[in-house]
Amino acid sequence: MSAPTRQIHLNAFLRNVGQHEAAWRLPETDVKAVTDIEHYRNLARIAERGKLDAIFFADHPVLKDRSQDRPWDSLDPFTLIAALSGVTSRIGLVATASTTYNDPYGIARRFATLDHVSQGRAAWNVVTTANAEAAANFGFEHHPDPQERYARAAEFLDVTFGLWDSWDDDAIVGDKDGGTFVEPSAIHRLDHVGPHFRVAGPLEIPRSPQGRPVIFQAGSSEPGKDLAARYADAIFTAQPIIDDAQAFYADVKARARAFGRDPDTVLILPGLSFFIGGTEEEAFAQRETFENLTLPTYGLAQLKRITGIDFTGQDLDAPVTIPARSEIAGDQKSRHDLVHRLTSTETLTLRQLLRRLSAGRGHRIATGTPEQIAETIVEWFENGAADGFNLIPPALPTSLETFVEEVLPILRAKRLFREDYEGRTLREHLGLERPAARERAPFATAAE
Numbered sequence: 350m351s352a353p354t355r356q357i358h359l360n361a362f363l364r365n366v367g368q369h370e371a372a373w374r375l376p377e378t379d380v381k382a383v384t385d386i387e388h389y390r391n392l393a394r395i396a397e398r399g400k401l402d403a404i405f406f407a408d409h410p411v412l413k414d415r416s417q418d419r420p421w422d423s424l425d426p427f428t429l430i431a432a433l434s435g436v437t438s439r440i441g442l443v444a445t446a447s448t449t450y451n452d453p454y455g456i457a458r459r460f461a462t463l464d465h466v467s468q469g470r471a472a473w474n475v476v477t478t479a480n481a482e483a484a485a486n487f488g489f490e491h492h493p494d495p496q497e498r499y500a501r502a503a504e505f506l507d508v509t510f511g512l513w514d515s516w517d518d519d520a521i522v523g524d525k526d527g528g529t530f531v532e533p534s535a536i537h538r539l540d541h542v543g544p545h546f547r548v549a550g551p552l553e554i555p556r557s558p559q560g561r562p563v564i565f566q567a568g569s570s571e572p573g574k575d576l577a578a579r580y581a582d583a584i585f586t587a588q589p590i591i592d593d594a595q596a597f598y599a600d601v602k603a604r605a606r607a608f609g610r611d612p613d614t615v616l617i618l619p620g621l622s623f624f625i626g627g628t629e630e631e632a633f634a635q636r637e638t639f640e641n642l643t644l645p646t647y648g649l650a651q652l653k654r655i656t657g658i659d660f661t662g663q664d665l666d667a668p669v670t671i672p673a674r675s676e677i678a679g680d681q682k683s684r685h686d687l688v689h690r691l692t693s694t695e696t697l698t699l700r701q702l703l704r705r706l707s708a709g710r711g712h713r714i715a716t717g718t719p720e721q722i723a724e725t726i727v728e729w730f731e732n733g734a735a736d737g738f739n740l741i742p743p744a745l746p747t748s749l750e751t752f753v754e755e756v757l758p759i760l761r762a763k764r765l766f767r768e769d770y771e772g773r774t775l776r777e778h779l780g781l782e783r784p785a786a787r788e789r790a791p792f793a794t795a796a797e
């Protein structure tokens with residue numbers, strides 16, 4: 350019996366020794382693993398053994414306050430993912446890079462090269478950088494406002510796509526007798542002049558195996574969703590409640606259609622943190638262990654980053670409500686809405702809210718047996734809330750290993766997740782076409 354056409358797509362969101370803010374305090378955690386390449390090689394191998402679609406690393410080019418409370422993204426995501434391409438052969442490789450604190454030529458060059466060296470597994474998670482503090486590291490007076498950041502991001506993507514398309518696939522003729530390595534008319538200038546960038550092009554790198562590396566994006570605000578719907582192949586989002594996930598799914602697919610795209614080629618991957626036990630009680634006990642190790646100082650600093658409100662000194666065991674965003678301006682608008690929604694749909698004490706955010710800053714948390722975790726995944730997948738998930742393992746490597754060994758076989762038995770990789774490239778794993786190059790001007794120099 351052939352597998353249903355629509356399959357669940359799974360990405361692993363990796364962060365040093367675990368996504369849970371207290372994972373490093375677990376007795377079994379080796380804190381030195383934070384900068385140990387062997388640790389990351391092991392994680393990549395586990396994910397590839399599970400036949401996951403991709404692994405992914407975030408990017409925050411700043412050491413945040415309260416970073417004494419937990420390890421953060423301690424290695425440059427692009428360099429790390431490039432290193433992992435050498436110990437894997439099929440799994441997709443997603444690195445995050447900012448459109449606010451980079452330039453298009455540099456980014457186009459790096460990701461096209463990664464696509465060549467990984468034989469077609471490169472992907473770029475496009476962010477405008479959520480952390481205002483990063484501005485000071487790049488000589489900016491201020492962190493540009495979201496509107497400006499997203500306007501720059503759209504032009505940035507246009508230029509990057511144009512550079513990735515600057516070589517025809519068959520530009521290299523390699524005519525040794527005739528002495529022609531590349532056919533000049535098969536390479537194209539860009540001559541882009543725009544409000545943010547002037548880029549002549551072409552790129553010096555031949556068109557890569559996937560044509561263009563896969564684009565991921567995680568915008569949830571109005572400009573964020575528009576950018577995602579217009580350019581992204583896959584979209585990460587934080588949705589703790591299925592109704593909101595269904596609304597986000599329908600909204601972004603409709604925007605993609607409005608941009609003339611086939612909505613089935615835009616995959617929505619909500620985040621999913623998970624605590625897996627032999628019984629439900631065991632799973633909740635495991636979660637309790639993590640949450641008992643959380644440091645309120647870190648939780649309060651994170652809540653302040655999201656909402657702009659400092660709850661330091663407040664009674665942790667008193668109920669808390671987060672006002673709607675219109676009254677208060679934090680920098681992470683959609684995450685603010687999420688926390689406001691959480692405290693308006695449930696009565697939570699400040700401590701409970703901090704614990705809820707400790708596993709993944711507001712992403713969905715599933716706690717239970719492998720069957721129960723698989724049930725949640727299938728429910729969202731089959732009810733218009735997700736095309737797959739961005740897995741957020743609380744502790745690494747253990748949570749990822751347990752998921753691969755205990756949850757994936759259940760999804761396979763339902764024929765909703767691949768037994769093995771059919772293709773070689775990330776686009777093939779995601780069921781996405783190889784994009785044709787856009788229309789371009791010839792590169793041929795004036796001399797000819």
Ligand SMILES: Cc1cc2nc3c(=O)[nH]c(=O)nc-3n(C[C@H](O)[C@H](O)[C@H](O)COP(=O)(O)O)c2cc1C
Nearest residue numbers: 407408445476478479567568569570573585586683
């Ligand atoms: C799964 C996921 C991963 C993200 N990774 C990063 C990251 O690495 N760096 C970053 O600056 N922002 C990251 N973000 C934040 C988004 O880029 C975006 O700023 C956030 O979702 C808020 O959306 P908005 O900018 O449209 O308000 C991530 C968001 C999600 C959901």
